[in-house]
Amino acid sequence: MRSHEIDYNIIGDDLQLVEIELDPGETVIAEAGAMLYIEDGIQFESKMGDGTEAGGFFGKLVSAGKRALTGESIFLTHFTNRGSGKKKVAFASDVPGKIVPIDLNNFGGRILCQSDSFLCAAMGTKINMAFTQKLGAGFFGGTGFILQKLEGDGKAFVNCGGCIIKKELNYETLRVDTGCIVAFTEGIDYSIERAGNLKSMFFGGEGLFLATLRGTGTVYLQSLPFSRLANKIIARVPTS
Amino acid sequence: MRSHEIDYKIIGDDMQLVEVELDPGESVIAEAGSMCYMEEGIQFETKMGDGSNPNESTFGKLFSAGKRMLSGESLFLTHFTNRGNKKYTVSFASETPGKIIPVNLPDFGGRLLCASDSFLCAALGTRISIAFTQKFGAGFFGGAGFILQKLEGDGKVFITSGGSYVKINLNNEVLRIDTGCIVAFTEGLDYSIERAGNLKSMFFGGEGLFLATIRGTGTVYLQSLPFNRLADKVIAMIPPKSSTSFDSSDSSSSD
Numbered sequence: 001m002r003s004h005e006i007d008y009n010i011i012g013d014d015l016q017l018v019e020i021e022l023d024p025g026e027t028v029i030a031e032a033g034a035m036l037y038i039e040d041g042i043q044f045e046s047k048m049g050d051g052t053e054a055g056g057f058f059g060k061l062v063s064a065g066k067r068a069l070t071g072e073s074i075f076l077t078h079f080t081n082r083g084s085g086k087k088k089v090a091f092a093s094d095v096p097g098k099i100v101p102i103d104l105n106n107f108g109g110r111i112l113c114q115s116d117s118f119l120c121a122a123m124g125t126k127i128n129m130a131f132t133q134k135l136g137a138g139f140f141g142g143t144g145f146i147l148q149k150l151e152g153d154g155k156a157f158v159n160c161g162g163c164i165i166k167k168e169l170n171y172e173t174l175r176v177d178t179g180c181i182v183a184f185t186e187g188i189d190y191s192i193e194r195a196g197n198l199k200s201m202f203f204g205g206e207g208l209f210l211a212t213l214r215g216t217g218t219v220y221l222q223s224l225p226f227s228r229l230a231n232k233i234i235a236r237v238p239t240s
Numbered sequence: 241m242r243s244h245e246i247d248y249k250i251i252g253d254d255m256q257l258v259e260v261e262l263d264p265g266e267s268v269i270a271e272a273g274s275m276c277y278m279e280e281g282i283q284f285e286t287k288m289g290d291g292s293n294p295n296e297s298t299f300g301k302l303f304s305a306g307k308r309m310l311s312g313e314s315l316f317l318t319h320f321t322n323r324g325n326k327k328y329t330v331s332f333a334s335e336t337p338g339k340i341i342p343v344n345l346p347d348f349g350g351r352l353l354c355a356s357d358s359f360l361c362a363a364l365g366t367r368i369s370i371a372f373t374q375k376f377g378a379g380f381f382g383g384a385g386f387i388l389q390k391l392e393g394d395g396k397v398f399i400t401s402g403g404s405y406v407k408i409n410l411n412n413e414v415l416r417i418d419t420g421c422i423v424a425f426t427e428g429l430d431y432s433i434e435r436a437g438n439l440k441s442m443f444f445g446g447e448g449l450f451l452a453t454i455r456g457t458g459t460v461y462l463q464s465l466p467f468n469r470l471a472d473k474v475i476a477m478i479p480p481k482s483s484t485s486f487d488s489s490d491s492s493s494s495d
Contacts, residue, residue, distance in 0.1 A: 014254040014337075096255065096337050162333060163252025165259075165277075176277040221277055223257035223333035228273075232335045233471045237478065 001052055003124030003154025004028070008101060016099045017092035018157050020120070022081035027051070027123035028089060029076045034119055036090040041083020046075040050127045052152075078123065091120045093159035095226040100164055100182065102156045107218065112147045112190075113158050113183035116226075122154030147190075158183055162224025170216055178211045179225030185217035241292055243365030243395025244268070248342060256340045257333040258398050260361065262322035267291070267364035268330065269317045274360055276331045281324020286316045292367045292393070319364065332361045334400035336467045341399050341423065345391065348459065353388045353431075354399050354424035357467070363395030388431075399424055403465025411457050419452045420466030426458035 006028055007021040017036060020028050024041075029050055038044070079089045093099065099119060102111060112130055121127070130149040150156045160182045167174060169188060184190065192209045213219055246268055247261040257276060260268050264281075269290055278284075320330045334340070340360060343352060353371055362368070371390040391397050401423045408415065410429065425431070433450045454460055 014252065162255040162337065163257055165251055165257065165331070167277075173280040174277055175280070175282075177275055180276045223252060223276060223331075224255055224335070224337060228335040229337070232467070233474050236468070236471045237475050 030120035125152035160222035366393035
């Protein structure tokens, strides 16, 4: 199905929210718990799946189950403008960071993102899980070995922790701390490789493995992976 | 040794990342775990010490690493070197939300004292050692820990602040500071801890029992959001363990 054409406005500098303007009848789907406020005419409903499946209940269950595997909620919330004028709904990440608006058309209709970076998208966007080519890749990667695949011809919004860095690779290789990956386009090969020698692995704190991104396409990276911040806080929790 | 001359670019507004561009053969040393991404020609190695003295013996290395450990930091620093044949970049960011302050050490007479967790990365050749504050009491009561890191060299270093940072030039002046808000200051400034206000504000004011006092002539960098403040606020939200689970763990240990 064709995605709804939604307008948006991103507010804030480094800790952002996105305000989405819906025409009557338009819908935006969002990660559960990301909504901040909605105007009068907006109604919402939690549904299994992204609403693009034509199939019956069983089809929905399968795709919801696949979402559960990525560690996300089985349910997505659908926000629909049931009023007569344009109405707004706003979303934000639950970690400090920026929001990246992505027009899927610019990336051949498809982008892969880390499982917790999806924020919201126009109705019509398909949200799927995608295994990385090599099973070993994700198994050792801090980000979990399952990525989310966003497919469609509309807008999707992903969030990052800290600031966002957009890199264009042209037959190039970039080695990345696994937590720093936000999203990348298809055509980029993602694998996990052992980092440095044994001494760096154990004493370096750079993690045992680094993600290697190879090929041609676009990569979005974040400066402050939530896990780094959380681990730093957890280290301060008094033990008793 | 002379420090490598590194180029850099700071990205972001309030939560920043620094991209360091290395010429072939150049190195940058960084706090373990702060690397975000690097281009192909960059290789890294974990080493004891800052590598500023290539002729140092193992014992010397061990000694300076031990001193680093005292300041609460990792024994090891990671050395990132460009082994390629053109320029490549490597990037670093703090684990806490905040800005990155680029400091050119020659601007401060080649020496800067910083809070023990604010060092991010530096050109190879920079010496990183601990510095005791003049008065032992100072650090003991200060939330920032009583040990500071001393950065010495003739190159660039990058330190991180939590939140935004303020640069204040003191000219024979006195500034009193919440100890957690200190990022760095130049030598020549006298740092001490003094009792803050009267008894009532000590107990009810929440400003801590003691404030750091910085006196003299030089430059001070301060931060708006010390990590401890943020972390303690998060930790205070953790629900206490319920009494029932406490009891059950108690009985199982007595079994």
